Amino acid sequence: MGRVPCCDKVGVKKGPWTPEEDIILVSYVQQHGPGNWGVLPTKTGLRRCSKSCRLRWTNYLRPGIKRGNFTDQEEKMIIQLQALLGNKWAAIASYLPERTDNDIKNYWNTHLKKTMKKLDQLDQCHGSNDLFSLENGLTHLSSSNSSTSRGQWERTLQADINMAKKALHNALSHENPTSPHNYIKQENPQVSSTTTTYASSTENIARLLQGWMGSSTSSTNNSESSKTSSNNIATTDSSSCDGTPNAESKGEMGLMEAFESLFGLESFESSSSDELSQTATPEAETEVLKIEIKREENEHDVEVPLSVILENWLLDENTLNIQPKNDLTTLISFDETPHLF
DNA sequence: AAGCCCTGCAACCGCTCAGAA
DNA sequence: GTTCTGAGCGGTTGCAGGGCT
Structure with missing residues (x-):
């Protein structure tokens, strides 16, 4: 008698994530930090199982993920x-x-x-x-x-x-x-030599917000979320010069x-x-x-x-x-x- | 143009482990 | 000590897109 899979619950959505779901997930993590996946679906209203949320975050939405070809x-x-x-x-x-x-x-x-x-x-x-x-x-x-x-x-x-x-x-x-x-160093010559390929902490989130929420990206909401993000998530902003080690x-x-x-x-x-x-x-x-x-x-x-x-x-x-x-x-x-x- | 095959990748599934009750 | 639950891991699947015939 195996354990009942968490995703077998009625009404739990499966399959590819929509941009809207991503945004909900990202904004939740921005506010509460990664973890407590169990309560995430109920708190956000996402019709996804906690496991699916965690996976989506760690494999796709988490900041610092480099995509594309392997070097x-x-x-x-x-x-x-x-x-x-x-x-x-x-x-x-x-x-x-x-x-x-x-x-x-x-x-x-x-x-x-x-x-x-x-x-x-x-x-x-x-x-x-x-x-x-x-x-x-x-x-x-x-x-x-x-x-x-x-x-x-x-x-x-x-x-x-x-x-x-x-x-x-x-x-x-x-x-x-x-x-x-x-290899860690950024290969992009346009950016300062100390920039890394390690994506900006808010890059994925900003991409989501800018790409899918359109013109509202310059709103205070966005700057607020960026601020929250930098609190909750390790920032990789190479311009940070506050003495604390940045993500790079x-x-x-x-x-x-x-x-x-x-x-x-x-x-x-x-x-x-x-x-x-x-x-x-x-x-x-x-x-x-x-x-x-x-x-x-x-x-x-x-x-x-x-x-x-x-x-x-x-x-x-x-x-x-x-x-x-x-x-x-x-x-x-x-x-x-x-x-x- | 249509159908088939192949490839890459996102997501799911089943399992283990650790910590709390 | 046992049970429950959440988190994490590795294997596998399914789908979308591209290439080929």
């Missing part, structure tokens, strides 16, 4: 993250804050899956491809023999991690000079943290010198210190491109030689979805 950078990140995390679309999406898990999932299913298949076939014929050997190298991670002893499993894991690092390094070293750090910097910081978490820097910090020094070689210890120094430099607004940090880490043979225990910690940190906001 090469994004594509590579998705491929690499999918190889590392599997079909954890929400986790993958947290590393691409401009994209929703649904978008990434769709993109994977419609584009990348096929590409990977083709490349897999090519790979079998012509040897390994740098980028895709990463995925291939890790695929047996999830399917490893359950009867394998813990020690064996850890050794396999260590081998997999090393293989992944090398493959990732190869992939990164072959790509164009645009670093993941730069938040986004960058978030991405940096995400990368650090993904590639184990965070775990280096958390396990840090004490624990690490007990098991790691002196060389590895030195490298950990180097990484920590780099982190401190970053914290003091010395802009070290993320790609440099990544490459340093990837190229770092000593890091590769750190005992399995530590890399296991590193891997475990992969599962911890970073909170970007």
